[in-house]
Amino acid sequence: MRRCLAALLTSSMMLTACSGATGSPAPDTPSRGFRVEEIAHGLTHGWDVGFLPDGALLVPQRPGKLALLREGRVLDVRADFSDVLVEGEGGLLGLVPAADFATSREFTTCQTHQENGRAVDVRLVTWRLAADGASAEKVRVLLSGLPVNPSGRHSGCRPTLGPDGALLVGTGDTAKATVAQDRHSLGGKVLRIDAKTGEPLPGNPFLSSADPAERRILTYGHRNVQGVAIRPGTGQIVTAEHGPSFDDEVNLVRPGGNYGWDPSKGGTDDQYDETVPMTDTTRFPDAVRPLWTSGSTTQAISGDAFLTGPQWGADEGALAVVALKGQKLLLLHLDADAKVTSVTLPPEFDDRFGRLRAVRSAPDGSLYVTTSNGDNDKVLRVTPAPPQPE
Numbered sequence: 001m002r003r004c005l006a007a008l009l010t011s012s013m014m015l016t017a018c019s020g021a022t023g024s025p026a027p028d029t030p031s032r033g034f035r036v037e038e039i040a041h042g043l044t045h046g047w048d049v050g051f052l053p054d055g056a057l058l059v060p061q062r063p064g065k066l067a068l069l070r071e072g073r074v075l076d077v078r079a080d081f082s083d084v085l086v087e088g089e090g091g092l093l094g095l096v097p098a099a100d101f102a103t104s105r106e107f108t109t110c111q112t113h114q115e116n117g118r119a120v121d122v123r124l125v126t127w128r129l130a131a132d133g134a135s136a137e138k139v140r141v142l143l144s145g146l147p148v149n150p151s152g153r154h155s156g157c158r159p160t161l162g163p164d165g166a167l168l169v170g171t172g173d174t175a176k177a178t179v180a181q182d183r184h185s186l187g188g189k190v191l192r193i194d195a196k197t198g199e200p201l202p203g204n205p206f207l208s209s210a211d212p213a214e215r216r217i218l219t220y221g222h223r224n225v226q227g228v229a230i231r232p233g234t235g236q237i238v239t240a241e242h243g244p245s246f247d248d249e250v251n252l253v254r255p256g257g258n259y260g261w262d263p264s265k266g267g268t269d270d271q272y273d274e275t276v277p278m279t280d281t282t283r284f285p286d287a288v289r290p291l292w293t294s295g296s297t298t299q300a301i302s303g304d305a306f307l308t309g310p311q312w313g314a315d316e317g318a319l320a321v322v323a324l325k326g327q328k329l330l331l332l333h334l335d336a337d338a339k340v341t342s343v344t345l346p347p348e349f350d351d352r353f354g355r356l357r358a359v360r361s362a363p364d365g366s367l368y369v370t371t372s373n374g375d376n377d378k379v380l381r382v383t384p385a386p387p388q389p390e
Contacts, residue, residue, distance in 0.1 A: 090152025170225025260287030299326030309365030
């Protein structure tokens, strides 16, 4: 059975078990609990979290603002975001510090770009943070030409550094029918590029193509990739992706893989038909099946990150996935092949913080989560709850 049912019971989403490799297992016994601390508030749609070597955090905000969080203080970083198209789902989006930030002080953002009020593209821009953290200057446009919808819809754009130093970027299909299956477009893809130059990297599956866009593609056939996480010690890349009104997906990246989203129905329909399957195995028999789906509903899952460190106990190695519409944090427990063995729903997040956008694992193994409610948004730090006395 391709799709399994999902139901909302009280304030928790309970995913029923179903047969088949892509089924969503039932929730398992909860962990011992999480401790959730608010470390910042007063933000607006915090889209990501970037960890700096000195312990500070960079938080991009969708309306075109950048915050530096240091020692409990929220500082506005002066930077020229006047060319950011702030519309709908578009704006200042994902962020990743450079691997050599300690010396270069560089970081890269995803942002929708406009010129004279006209939507141009989605692009990756590299910046340099001043020594005092008060300002940032634009260094280079790392990669331009990602498609954009003037409404901002399905802008995607989550960057993550791989263990080999490659920059992995999940992108959205801009709600255009043919984009996801078009290997000459950078939309609806996972890209793999050089983090300093934006160029394609050796080992990419379409490196022999004459088209530089296709050479940058790692996978295609995606709707709107919102999370890209690397499983520690394995190199496995796991993405989180919005479904339409069903089947949010968690996927394991297979280089060259087609993930089966095709609202153009083989180019026969120029309308954006969202009734088609998220993974259309009838049209694409070799499409990569998801590890997990939300079933007949959607939770609008966004960021994903792995829990790292022995402090997490039985939850070490689980994949944390946050949801906007569902206002939940899900823990997916995976086996060695990244198949989902169980799902838990920490009650500390049940409809308590509203819409959750980003989740990232910090160098110390703690988990950072941002809210995206549009008013007094927060950055939360998540750690295991202290053991209860017997």
